[in-house]
Amino acid sequence: MRGTSPKWGRRRFVASACGALSSATLQGCGLFRSAGEQEGVPRVEMAIFDGGFGMAWHQKVVERFVAHRAALGKPIRVDFWGDPRVIDKVRPRILRGAPPDISDAPLPFWKLAPAGALFSLNDWLDGPSFDQSNKTWRETFLRGALNPFTYEGQTCAIPLTFNAWILWYDKTLFEKHGWKLPSTFSEWETLCEEIKQAGIAPLAYQGKYPYYGDALYWSVFQRLSGIRKVERCQNFEPGAFLDPEAIEAARVVQSFTTRYFQEGAMTMSHTEAQLEFCNRRAAMIPCGVWLENEMRNAFPKDFRLSCFIIPRFEGGKGSERAVVAAGAQAFLAFRDGGRPEEGAELLRFMLSLENSREWVKTVSTVSSIEGATRREEIGQTLADVLTLVENAAFTFDNRLLDLFPTWRNEVWFPTLEDLLSGKIKPEAFARVAEKGLERIRRNPDVYKPQPRPLPQGAGVEEAL
Amino acid sequence: MSPHRAHQRRFALAAVTPAFLLFTFWVAWPAVKGFYFALTRWDGLSDPVYIGLENFQQMVAGFSAEAGKSAKLFPVAIRNNLILMIGPAVLILALALCFASAMRSRVRGASIFRVAFFFPNILSAVAVSILWMLLYSTSGFGVFNALLGWLNSGLTALGLAAEPTFKVPVAFTDSKILAWSLIPMIVWTATGFYMLLFLAAMQAVPETLYDAARVDGASPTLQFFHITLPLIWDTVVTGMVFLLIAGLKVFDAVWVIEQQQSRPDSNTLATLMYSKIFNEYQAGYGAAIAVVIFLAVLLFTLVTLRLYRKEALEY
Numbered sequence: 057m058r059g060t061s062p063k064w065g066r067r068r069f070v071a072s073a074c075g076a077l078s079s080a081t082l083q084g085c086g087l088f089r090s091a092g093e094q095e096g097v098p099r100v101e102m103a104i105f106d107g108g109f110g111m112a113w114h115q116k117v118v119e120r121f122v123a124h125r126a127a128l129g130k131p132i133r134v135d136f137w138g139d140p141r142v143i144d145k146v147r148p149r150i151l152r153g154a155p156p157d158i159s160d161a162p163l164p165f166w167k168l169a170p171a172g173a174l175f176s177l178n179d180w181l182d183g184p185s186f187d188q189s190n191k192t193w194r195e196t197f198l199r200g201a202l203n204p205f206t207y208e209g210q211t212c213a214i215p216l217t218f219n220a221w222i223l224w225y226d227k228t229l230f231e232k233h234g235w236k237l238p239s240t241f242s243e244w245e246t247l248c249e250e251i252k253q254a255g256i257a258p259l260a261y262q263g264k265y266p267y268y269g270d271a272l273y274w275s276v277f278q279r280l281s282g283i284r285k286v287e288r289c290q291n292f293e294p295g296a297f298l299d300p301e302a303i304e305a306a307r308v309v310q311s312f313t314t315r316y317f318q319e320g321a322m323t324m325s326h327t328e329a330q331l332e333f334c335n336r337r338a339a340m341i342p343c344g345v346w347l348e349n350e351m352r353n354a355f356p357k358d359f360r361l362s363c364f365i366i367p368r369f370e371g372g373k374g375s376e377r378a379v380v381a382a383g384a385q386a387f388l389a390f391r392d393g394g395r396p397e398e399g400a401e402l403l404r405f406m407l408s409l410e411n412s413r414e415w416v417k418t419v420s421t422v423s424s425i426e427g428a429t430r431r432e433e434i435g436q437t438l439a440d441v442l443t444l445v446e447n448a449a450f451t452f453d454n455r456l457l458d459l460f461p462t463w464r465n466e467v468w469f470p471t472l473e474d475l476l477s478g479k480i481k482p483e484a485f486a487r488v489a490e491k492g493l494e495r496i497r498r499n500p501d502v503y504k505p506q507p508r509p510l511p512q513g514a515g516v517e518e519a520l
Numbered sequence: 521m522s523p524h525r526a527h528q529r530r531f532a533l534a535a536v537t538p539a540f541l542l543f544t545f546w547v548a549w550p551a552v553k554g555f556y557f558a559l560t561r562w563d564g565l566s567d568p569v570y571i572g573l574e575n576f577q578q579m580v581a582g583f584s585a586e587a588g589k590s591a592k593l594f595p596v597a598i599r600n601n602l603i604l605m606i607g608p609a610v611l612i613l614a615l616a617l618c619f620a621s622a623m624r625s626r627v628r629g630a631s632i633f634r635v636a637f638f639f640p641n642i643l644s645a646v647a648v649s650i651l652w653m654l655l656y657s658t659s660g661f662g663v664f665n666a667l668l669g670w671l672n673s674g675l676t677a678l679g680l681a682a683e684p685t686f687k688v689p690v691a692f693t694d695s696k697i698l699a700w701s702l703i704p705m706i707v708w709t710a711t712g713f714y715m716l717l718f719l720a721a722m723q724a725v726p727e728t729l730y731d732a733a734r735v736d737g738a739s740p741t742l743q744f745f746h747i748t749l750p751l752i753w754d755t756v757v758t759g760m761v762f763l764l765i766a767g768l769k770v771f772d773a774v775w776v777i778e779q780q781q782s783r784p785d786s787n788t789l790a791t792l793m794y795s796k797i798f799n800e801y802q803a804g805y806g807a808a809i810a811v812v813i814f815l816a817v818l819l820f821t822l823v824t825l826r827l828y829r830k831e832a833l834e835y
Contacts, residue, residue, distance in 0.1 A: 147565075151564070167801050168565060171563075171566045264778065266781070319658070319688075319689055320658025320659065320662075320691060322694070323658050323693045323694055324657070324658060324659055325653070325779050326779070328657055328658075328659040328661070329659070331659065331660075331661070332659050332660060335660065337659075461800040461801065462800045462802065465781075465799060466589075466590035466593065466784055469781070469783075470589070470783065470784050470785070488589075491588075492590065
């Protein structure tokens with residue numbers, strides 16, 4: 057061809073383009089191994105959710121891990137990357153059978169574990185912890201933190217943080233009005249009346265996110281009836297939602313929310329509702345441990361954020377100190393990751409006491425590792441959260457949300473919203489929830505795990 | 521065939537082949553696979569299981585009177601899509617035609633209006649949704665609720681009402697009425713674009729036709745219905761089809777305002793499809809919804825082509 061060098065002719069150009077295209081495609085499909093692996097150095101890949109907590113801590117931990125392995129004479133290469141949409145990148149790779157070794161992408165544990173896609177970490181968890189020689193790695197976790205990630209006895213994911221669903225308030229506002237924290241549910245109702253009389257809404261609520269109301273329901277249910285009845289629902293026993301005490305819990309919740317939720321709360325997003333709380337148009341708000349972090353720049357200077365849990369009921373059968381809480385932001389280990397053993401090793405290093413302490417200092421949250429969240433290194437607000445977690449008789453959570461996402465989206469959340477806003481009677485709420493669960497029970501295609509044991513803790517026996 | 525021509529043909533083939541391969545690999549093949557997945561039970565993680573038309577039967581079953589609320593997801597999504605197709609289309613076409621006519625007759629400040637009306641169209645759908653979320657908010661930042669509150673106070677102060685006329689805050693973004701609440705937002709966003717589209721078509725109509733009509737004593741209204749509208753009908757039909765197809769594909773606004781949560785009352789076909797695939801891991805059912813959306817868009821496209829053939833008018 058005219059104007060083209062003989063060395064770079066048309067045919068060669070087309071052949072090269074096709075070659076480059078095929079190579080890129082095959083690389084993209086993960087069919088070529090990395091250079092590090094070819095050199096005989098094991099390569100671990102870690103995919104991170106690049107969200108509010110950032111990746112600086114992960115970077116430091118990885119560098120330390122690589123140095124530690126090199127010092128042991130067992131060099132390793134860790135490829136780690138982050139993306140806000142990490143889930144969309146990891147999901148197709150799971151399908152292709154070429155996932156990263158570990159990832160904290162918010163993937164469905166209860167779909168992956170029964171499908172055999174996850175790698176059991178039991179051998180590592182039941183072995184020594186990295187830097188607490190007298191404990192196994194499993195023993196270093198806060199009580200209940202690993203519960204949501206254990207499938208038929210095999211723990212396949214490790215939570216980085218520990219989340220508790222609690223109630224938040226502003227000490228300054230409470231002191232200004234002379235309001236006292238309630239010790240019983242009826243005192244809480246009296247307090248709400250006082251708050252209303254002061255022209256402030258008692259509770260802001262993130263109505264567009266039913267998760268917040270879900271924790272409210274299960275807390276009340278446990279306080280009223282004890283953990284055994286809660287666990288009957290969690291183990292999807294027939295008729296569990298129709299139990300008179302489950303219905304009574306719904307009635308109490310509805311009576312409370314229809315009177316004390318802020319007007320218009322049911323259509324507020326989390327930021328709208330939390331801003332109402334920050335701007336003191338509402339005196340309290342139910343939320344997870346992350347509230348302080350999330351709204352850091354929105355609190356007025358004199359705002360003194362603190363927290364409490366749903367108060368006990370006079371005559372209630374449940375524990376007054378149990379908290380809806382569980383490990384969160386979990387790292388999953390993938391069976392098909394190529395180097396899952398090294399991935400597990402990295403996780404054990406990452407969640408050592410020392411690294412977890414640094415995690416707490418970096419992002420100001422409660423670590424899932426016992427003793428990692430130290431009062432002297434955290435602010436007063438997080439210290440108050442820690443007190444609630446440490447004083448909890450036991451922790452429990454609603455596993456049905458993750459187990460049965462269709463039931464959650466189509467039955468539970470819409471019905472719960474109707475309950476909280478007074479659009480449905482408690483009896484009808486219970487009937488709809490039970491009917492939806494009955495469909496799940498009859499559907500052989502939906503995986504149903506074994507009944508889970510009662511949570512561990514000093515207060516469980518008295519809360520049965 | 522001359523050697524030169526054969527040479528040219530080979531080169532053309534070589535040039536087209538990479539694009540063709542890319543299209544086949546990245547577009548055509550996934551689309552074919554999508555049709556196949558619609559006939560499977562698949563969680564998107566493990567191997568799909570062929571179940572024939574079961575996913576489509578499940579959709580149709582939702583239309584039966586005995587179907588429970590959770591079975592009615594598909595019909596409710598269809599209803600919401602119909603609201604979002606017809607409501608905005610009617611209002612936008614009417615308003616855009618009015619504004620375009622006004623612009624054509626060179627009303628005072630026409631150029632300012634043109635920019636003002638077109639401006640929302642350059643904003644991303646997510647930005648527009650967040651903006652309207654704030655306008656509709658029931659929190660202290662909600663503009664419409666604040667206006668209604670002031671209106672209540674005004675009416676009471678003037679003695680025109682003994683009690684507040686409007687019960688505020690109005691939950692504009694309640695899932696049950698969200699589709700209706702989106703209509704003003706879509707109208708605000710899209711009217712400017714269609715106004716410019718129609719204005720361009722109107723400016724192509726020969727002025728002599730209007731001169732002749734004026735000589736015959738035709739009023740501006742008569743001129744509009746007997747000259748303007750018939751001569752820009754092709755453009756109006758195109759606009760109508762664009763709007764109907766856009767209404768069929770609404771996703772962003774619902775997803776942003778509902779905070780990425782799927783709600784049975786506010787789902788559209790697109791949000792239901794997304795939720796089924798990515799939240800509930802029912803990729804097979806989600807793919808079946810995608811097939812329905814594809815067929816509906818195809819139907820509208822064919823109808824458009826048919827309308828073009830029938831209504832084309834020349835001058």
